Amino acid sequence: MNTLEIKSLIIADFTADVLAGYLNNDDESPRVKAACGPYGQVFQVLADETHGCWRNEHEFAVIWTRPEAVIKSFKPLLNYQSIPPEKIMSDVDQYCDALLRVRDRVRFAFVPTWVLPLYHRGYGILDMKRDLGVASTLMKMNLRLAENLEAAPNIYVLNAQRWIEAAGKKAFIPDLWYMAKAAFGNEVFKEASKDIRAALRGLSGSSRKLIIVDLDDTLWGGTVGEEGWQNLTLGGHDPAGEAFAEFQEALKSLTNRGVLLGVVSKNDESIALDAIKSNPEMVLKLEDFAGWKINWGDKARNIVELVSELNLGLQSTVFIDNDPIERARVREALPEVLVPDWPTKPSLYKSALLGSPYFDNPSISQEDRERTQMYVSERERQNARSNLGSLEDWLETLETKVEVQDLNEENLPRAAQLLNKTSQLNLRTRRMTEGELRNWIAAPNRKFWVSRISDRFGDSGLTALVSIEIFDRKANIIDFVLSCRVMGRKIEETMIHIAASYAKAIGLEELFAEYIPTAKNKPCLEFWGTSGFELAKEHNAFKWNLRQAFPCPSCVELRFYSKGSFVETAPVLSSASYL
Amino acid sequence: MNEGIIEAIFDALEEVNEHLPNHWKIEKSTQTLLTGESSRLDSLTIVNLIVAIEQRIEEKYGVMINLASSEAFSDQNPFRDVGTLAEHISSLMGAVKP
Numbered sequence: 001m002n003t004l005e006i007k008s009l010i011i012a013d014f015t016a017d018v019l020a021g022y023l024n025n026d027d028e029s030p031r032v033k034a035a036c037g038p039y040g041q042v043f044q045v046l047a048d049e050t051h052g053c054w055r056n057e058h059e060f061a062v063i064w065t066r067p068e069a070v071i072k073s074f075k076p077l078l079n080y081q082s083i084p085p086e087k088i089m090s091d092v093d094q095y096c097d098a099l100l101r102v103r104d105r106v107r108f109a110f111v112p113t114w115v116l117p118l119y120h121r122g123y124g125i126l127d128m129k130r131d132l133g134v135a136s137t138l139m140k141m142n143l144r145l146a147e148n149l150e151a152a153p154n155i156y157v158l159n160a161q162r163w164i165e166a167a168g169k170k171a172f173i174p175d176l177w178y179m180a181k182a183a184f185g186n187e188v189f190k191e192a193s194k195d196i197r198a199a200l201r202g203l204s205g206s207s208r209k210l211i212i213v214d215l216d217d218t219l220w221g222g223t224v225g226e227e228g229w230q231n232l233t234l235g236g237h238d239p240a241g242e243a244f245a246e247f248q249e250a251l252k253s254l255t256n257r258g259v260l261l262g263v264v265s266k267n268d269e270s271i272a273l274d275a276i277k278s279n280p281e282m283v284l285k286l287e288d289f290a291g292w293k294i295n296w297g298d299k300a301r302n303i304v305e306l307v308s309e310l311n312l313g314l315q316s317t318v319f320i321d322n323d324p325i326e327r328a329r330v331r332e333a334l335p336e337v338l339v340p341d342w343p344t345k346p347s348l349y350k351s352a353l354l355g356s357p358y359f360d361n362p363s364i365s366q367e368d369r370e371r372t373q374m375y376v377s378e379r380e381r382q383n384a385r386s387n388l389g390s391l392e393d394w395l396e397t398l399e400t401k402v403e404v405q406d407l408n409e410e411n412l413p414r415a416a417q418l419l420n421k422t423s424q425l426n427l428r429t430r431r432m433t434e435g436e437l438r439n440w441i442a443a444p445n446r447k448f449w450v451s452r453i454s455d456r457f458g459d460s461g462l463t464a465l466v467s468i469e470i471f472d473r474k475a476n477i478i479d480f481v482l483s484c485r486v487m488g489r490k491i492e493e494t495m496i497h498i499a500a501s502y503a504k505a506i507g508l509e510e511l512f513a514e515y516i517p518t519a520k521n522k523p524c525l526e527f528w529g530t531s532g533f534e535l536a537k538e539h540n541a542f543k544w545n546l547r548q549a550f551p552c553p554s555c556v557e558l559r560f561y562s563k564g565s566f567v568e569t570a571p572v573l574s575s576a577s578y579l
Numbered sequence: 580m581n582e583g584i585i586e587a588i589f590d591a592l593e594e595v596n597e598h599l600p601n602h603w604k605i606e607k608s609t610q611t612l613l614t615g616e617s618s619r620l621d622s623l624t625i626v627n628l629i630v631a632i633e634q635r636i637e638e639k640y641g642v643m644i645n646l647a648s649s650e651a652f653s654d655q656n657p658f659r660d661v662g663t664l665a666e667h668i669s670s671l672m673g674a675v676k677p
Contacts, residue, residue, distance in 0.1 A: 017623055021598025173630055175647060180626040186594060 006030050006200065009058040009106070011037040011045050013069040014183035019062070022193035030200055034062075039181070042070060046098040049105060060108040062196065063099060064160075066183055067114035067138060070095050077137060078120070085131045085140070092141050096148035103152035107433055108203055110196055111149060112160035113142045117172040153434050156199060156362070163191035198357035205421040205431065208338060208358040209258070210290070210312050211251065212303055214321040215265040215272055219284070220244050221346065224275045225267055235281030240346050247349040248283035255288060258368025259359050260310065260375060263292035264302045264319070290375035299326055300333035310375065311484030313423065313520060318358060365414045367461035374485055377458035384457075395490055395555040398455040402464075402494050404560045407441050407448040414462045415450050418481055423520040425487055425527065427480035427513060445470040448479070449498050453486045460485050466495040468503065468511075475503035475546075477513040480524070490553035492527050497558070500550035508546055515540040584665045584672075585609060587639050591631035592661075595624060609662035625658070636668060644671045 008023065010016045020034040037045050037053045042065055045051050068075045071091045077083045102109050115138075121127070122134030130136055146157045164171045167187035176182040201207045216223045221233025221240050235245040251261055261284070265272060272294045276286055291310055293302035299321070307317055314336040321327050322342055331339045343352050361368070381398070407415055416434045423429065432440065441448050448467040453460040463483035468475045477499055482491055496511075503511050513533065515525050517540065525540070532550075533542035544550060552558050589607045596604045603619060605611060605628075612618045614625065629646045637643050646668070657667030 015623060018598045018627065021600070024600065025598060170634070175630050175633075176626065179629075179647060180623050182623070182626075186598065186627065186631075189598070 005033045006060065007056055007058045008032055008034045009037055009053055009056070009061045010034055010064070011042055011053070011061060012064045012183075013040050013042050013066055014064075014177075015039060015181045016062075016064060016189070018182065018186055019064075019189040019192055022190050023196065026193065026197060028197065029206065030197075030204055032197070032200070043098060046101055049101070054105055058106050060110065060200070061102055061106045062110045062112070062192075063102065064112045064192075065114070067116070067141060071114075071141065074137070074141070078116075078134060080123070082132075085137065088137060088141065089144055092144045093148060096145060099149060099155065100152050103154055103435075107154060107436075108199075109152075109155045110158050110199060111145070111155060112158045112163075112192065113145065114138060115160050115164050118164070119172070158192070158195055158199070160188075160192070163188045163195070166191045194357050198360040199362075201358070202360040203362050203420075203433075205423075206315065207360055208318045209316040210260045210262055210307065210310065211254065211318045211320060212262040212264050212306065213251065213319075214299075214323065214326065215263060215267060215275075215294075217322045218320060218342075218349075219248060219263075220275075220279075220282075225271055229271075229275035229279045232275065232279060232281075234279060235283075241281070243346040243349060245281060245283055247346065247353065250350045250353050252284055252288055254353075254359060255372045256369055257359060257364060258361065258371050260290040260312075260372060261288055262290055262306050262310070263294060264299050264306060265292075265294050266296050266299070267294050269294040287376050288372060290372055291379070298329075298333075300330050303330060303334060303337060311424070311487065318356075320353070361417075363413050363417055365417060365461070367414060367463070370459070370461065374458060374460050377460075378485060381455070381457045392555070395553075398457070398489065398555065399557070400453065400455045400489060400491075400555055401557045401559065402491065403452040403454075404449050404498055404558065405451075406562065407437075407450060407467075411450050411462060412438060415448070415465055418450075418462065418465055418483065419479060422481045422483060423518065424484055424523045425480075425482040425492070426518075426521050427477060427524055427528075428516045429518050429521060430479060441467075443469075446478075447499075447502060449495075451491070451495065451498075453489075453491055455489075464491050464495050466499050468499050470503075470506075470508065473508055474510045474512060475499065475508050477511065480513065487523070490556055493531070493550075493553050494556045494558060496531065496544075497550050497552040500544060500546065504546040504549065511544040511546055511550075512536065513542045515542070581665050581669055583639065584636070584668050585661065587635035588632055588661055588665060588668075590635050591628055594631045595628050599624065609660065609665070611661045613660055613664065614656065614658045632664075632668070636672070640672065642672050644668060646671075 010020055016036050020036050023032040023034040026032070042063070045053050046063070068078055071088065073083050073088045073091050077088065099111060116134065120134065123129070123132065127133035127135045149155045149157055167185055170185040170187045173185045176185060213219055221244055222231060224232060233241045233244060235241050255261060273286065276282055276284070291306050293306045295302065303317065303319060304314070307314055314334055318338045318340065319330050320340065320342060327339045327342065330337055338358060340352065340356060343349060384394070384397070405411060412434055416432060416437050419437065420431050440446065446467065446469050449465065450462055451464040452462050453464060460483070463486045465479055465481050466477060467479040469478050480495060482495070500511050513528060515528055517525065528542050531542065533544050536543040592605050592607050599605070605620065613620060613628070633644055633646055657663050
């Protein structure tokens with residue numbers, strides 16, 4: 001996914017060149033080079049892995065069909081014939097079997113749900129009757145499609161009905177069908193392109209992770225410094241007040257998807273924080289924010305500082321402000337920050353936020369849902385640190401626990417997510433799908449450990465991983481990945497200790513780590529430079545002689561688990577993975 | 580009326596350009612050739628353009644016109660360039676009252 005252009009193949013039973021055009025013309029990263037497969041040959045292309053279409057090694061495919069074209073028994077149902085529902089479901093299953101064949105030919109595949117033209121009213125009053133209605137049957141078919149395709153974790157079903165609704169009257173244009181065999185209007189293809197690009201951003205770990213909001217006239221109506229928190233327009237029986245409250249609710253809802261919230265506002269900090277704490281209509285509380293910069297300084301500078309404090313990148317950030325001048329300033333100073341045009345009416349704030357396609361991710365883990373709490377814990381941790389002397393003293397007070405497991409089916413999705421989303425403390429920045437990771441660890445000369453980190457302030461979740469590959473009595477660290485949330489707490493040394501202890505225990509002599517530089521992983525090089533490893537002859541490679549143990553930091557309590565049960569405080573020595 | 584029609588055609592060209600490759604973008608000029616040997620537009624693009632223009636005319640003037648009728652593809656070829664197309668649309672609109 002790090003290539004400059006992602007090749008893709010569109011397989012459809014209608015003319016889909018316009019979709020390819022929209023995908024190709026978007027300059028945002030990742031760039032896409034889409035091509036269409038032969039018209040009307042969906043089954044042939046799916047069934048035949050040697051078909052010429054597959055020669056170009058496409059990274060992803062879009063397989064978009066009309067239900068009446070690929071589900072044989074659905075066409076007569078459209079003509080109001082009585083068709084046994086089990087016959088239709090059997091045809092859906094058969095089509096899904098064909099779809100599942102692409103899972104090994106591309107890294108990802110996207111399958112839009114089936115839709116019908118808006119003019120088709122089905123049975124009208126009876127159309128939601130079970131086993132009779134066209135609409136009710138199509139809903140069941142789509143559910144079956146989604147359930148069947150769950151067998152392939154790299155195939156994603158996209159909701160095409162949303163595209164149809166967004167396109168409205170322009171969704172189906174008969175002339176386009178009769179003259180060009182294009183099943184949909186351009187607006188549908190444009191919406192589809194947006195969703196596919198959002199999916200690609202999520203799959204490549206480049207979705208946005210942080211929303212920074214302004215306060216006055218963005219989070220509430222009015223200027224708190226002048227009017228006081230008691231007089232803000234927020235909540236209550238007031239159209240604008242309700243709109244601001246619902247916008248806050250929408251922001252809060254995104255934290256359940258792992259998105260962090262921050263504030264950058266020109267205000268007196270004490271007055272603004274007092275408003276957040278004291279106004280009873282505030283939906284967002286102080287603990288919903290990962291951080292804030294509230295002062296009279298330049299917002300662009302404050303954004304840089306806040307993003308840095310949260311250990312995130314500007315490319316992960318969205319900035320929302322009602323003031324077009326502030327937006328223009330941030331856009332110009334920080335082009336990596338996404339600054340959406342913002343509606344002038346508060347009633348449109350919620351829809352502008354929930355309609356933005358920048359927060360999609362291929363999975364949602366418990367760590368995502370609890371991310372804000374983890375940052376709040378970090379804030380408390382830092383406050384505690386400021387009351388103590390040395391770093392070592394502070395680390396000793398944290399009561400850090402590292403719980404280690406081999407990679408297994410339960411932790412695989414989160415491990416893949418961590419691998420794909422972490423940029424800073426990442427030795428080689430390998431990006432792999434769950435399937436690719438599963439295949440990689442199947443080799444007997446490889447080990448992969450994941451770690452859950454907690455301390456007295458809270459649980460940071462599964463936030464560190466390390467893997468090794470063994471050749472010629474030497475172990476090479478392949479992945480060394482830590483979430484920025486646990487950086488600098490001796491977890492780095494603990495992960496090396498795990499790998500080194502294992503390698504030493506099975507009689508190996510040397511442990512190597514080769515650093516592959518990227519634009520973002522310099523913190524990783526800095527750590528390895530101070531790790532105690534010897535800089536090997538090869539550029540950016542580090543070496544440890546295993547005659548000497550690599551100690552576990554004294555401030556860390558290390559525990560190993562196997563299949564959910566505590567096993568021992570030494571590495572699990574079984575070489576076979578239990579995937 | 581022709582100026583308004585040309586504006587509608589230009590709007591339609593913008594919509595079509597959104598999904599055309601950079602080297603195929605259609606210039607917004609009354610002299611731009613749409614069909615014939617010197618035109619680079621393929622049939623799918625022409626169909627898209629016809630539909631987009633019909634939509635713009637309907638939105639702007641409340642008149643539904645049929646650009647794809649067989650008469651449109653007569654010897655006179657109203658699709659030769661943007662200018663001739665605007666004249667053709669004007670005559671169609673004169674015939675069809677809103």
